[in-house]
Each structure stands twice: as C-alpha cells, then as structure tokens.
Amino acid sequence: MIAGSIYGLCSEAAEVKEALRSFRPDIIAIGISDEDLEALRDKSAVDVYDSYFSQLSKFGEVSIPSPDFMECMNYADMNGVGIKAISLNDDEFSELLCSSVSSLELVARSRRRTKIRSRSAEDFSRGWDSRINRGGFERINRICEQRMVERIRALAESHERILVLLDLPRFDGVTAILSKSS
Numbered sequence: 001m002i003a004g005s006i007y008g009l010c011s012e013a014a015e016v017k018e019a020l021r022s023f024r025p026d027i028i029a030i031g032i033s034d035e036d037l038e039a040l041r042d043k044s045a046v047d048v049y050d051s052y053f054s055q056l057s058k059f060g061e062v063s064i065p066s067p068d069f070m071e072c073m074n075y076a077d078m079n080g081v082g083i084k085a086i087s088l089n090d091d092e093f094s095e096l097l098c099s100s101v102s103s104l105e106l107v108a109r110s111r112r113r114t115k116i117r118s119r120s121a122e123d124f125s126r127g128w129d130s131r132i133n134r135g136g137f138e139r140i141n142r143i144c145e146q147r148m149v150e151r152i153r154a155l156a157e158s159h160e161r162i163l164v165l166l167d168l169p170r171f172d173g174v175t176a177i178l179s180k181s182s
Contacts, residue, residue, distance in 0.1 A: 001025070002152075002164040002178075004171025005068040006125045008053055011060045013067035020075045020163060027082045027159045028072045031148055031166035031174075033093065037085040040065055040073050052128055059121035072165055086151040086164070088144050096143060101136035122168060129169035145173035152178075 001023050005012040020028075030037065053062045076083040088096065116131060118124035133141050148170065155162050166174055 001162070002166065002171065002175060004166050004168040004175075005066075006056070006121050007068075007167045008056060008062045008064060008066045009060055009121055010063050010067045013071045016068040016071045016165060017075070020071065023161065023163055025081060025159075025161045025163035027084065027155060027162050028076055029084050029086045029152060029155055029162055029164045030069055030072055031087050031164070031170050032069065032085050033087050034085045034089045036087075037083070040069055055116055055128070056121065056124060059124065068165060072163075084151070084155065086148045086155075087170075088140075088147060092147075093140070093144075096140045097136075100139045105135050105137070125168045126172070133169075141170070141173065145170055145177060148174050149177045149181075 001019065003016065003019055005016060032040075053064075056062050072083060075081065116124050116127040118127050129141075148166070152162065152164055152174075164174075
C-alpha cells in the first residue's frame with residue numbers, strides 16, 4: 001500500500017492510523033532520510049518552513065514532527081514492526097545539491113516569494129513543491145523518487161505487506177514511476 005500525505009497537517013494522522021490498522025503492514029517505509037527518521041525517534045523537529053506552515057494552517061492544525069509520520073513510528077513501536085527511511089540520506093542529498101544546483105539557483109530560491117493560492121491542502125502541498133523545487137531542485141526530486149522506488153522494490157523482496165508513506169508531491173512521482181514499470 002502506498003499513501004500520500006500532507007507534511008505537518010494534523011488531520012492526516014487519522015487517515016494514516018486507519019490505514020495502518022486496516023492494512024497491518026509487516027514493515028513501514030517512510031519517504032524521509034535516515035537522519036530525519038532518527039529525529040522522529042527522538043521526537044525532535046525536522047525541516048521547519050515557517051512560511052509553509054503559516055499557509056498550510058489555513059487548512060487545519062499543523063504540527064512538527066509531522067503527525068502522520070509519528071503515527072507510523074508509534075505503530076511500529078507498539079506492534080514490533082520495522083520502519084525504514086527510503087529517501088536520500090543527507091550525504092546523498094548534499095552530493096546531488098552540489099552537482100545539480102547552481103549558486104544562482106540557491107540565491108533565487110532563498111529570495112523566492114512562496115505565497116501559494118490554493119483551495120485545498122492537497123493543492124497547496126503540490127503548489128508549494130512546484131514553486132520551491134525548480135531547476136536543479138526538481139532534478140534532485142526526480143532522482144529521489146527513483147531511489148525511493150528502488151528501495152521499495154528491495155523491501156518487497158523480503159516483505160509481503162509494506163505500507164509506504166510519502167509526502168504528497170513525492171507520492172505523485174513515485175506512483176508514476178511504479179505505474180510505468182508495472
């Protein structure tokens with residue numbers, strides 16, 4: 001089962017909890033880095049974007065760490081289920097950042113106004129991602145999605161019931177890759 005959720009939106013936790021309860025995975029794969037998974041285990045904040053959360057809060061309560069990811073962590077702990085990070089780790093991301101993003105792109109991204117007009121939390125999540133992740137950053141996301149697919153396939157070799165939880169924009173890319181190769 002592959003699910004997409006909106007990072008930080010509290011209402012997503014209930015849907016994730018129900019998916020975990022009904023699907024009963026033998027492993028959970030989350031679309032975050034190893035380092036972010038460790039931060040979740042320590043219940044510490046991960047990647048706070050003030051503008052993102054300020055705008056997302058128009059659609060409901062927001063929280064860090066992301067409640068949907070915390071539901072996965074709690075389920076894994078309570079049920080003795082493994083949990084794996086499937087996104088790029090910090091070293092992989094840094095290497096790609098250096099090779100894919102120019103200094104000019106970094107400066108432009110830091111100055112980019114990110115006011116997103118949207119009618120739903122889903123539209124906001126996708127709009128934010130497309131506004132922030134242009135050029136080299138978009139290339140990094142495509143590579144990240146491909147790596148996540150590779151890691152999902154590797155988990156499928158030894159697990160029958162995998163619940164994969166991805167941030168909504170990565171969900172779109174990962175499911176597109178999986179549907180092309182099926």
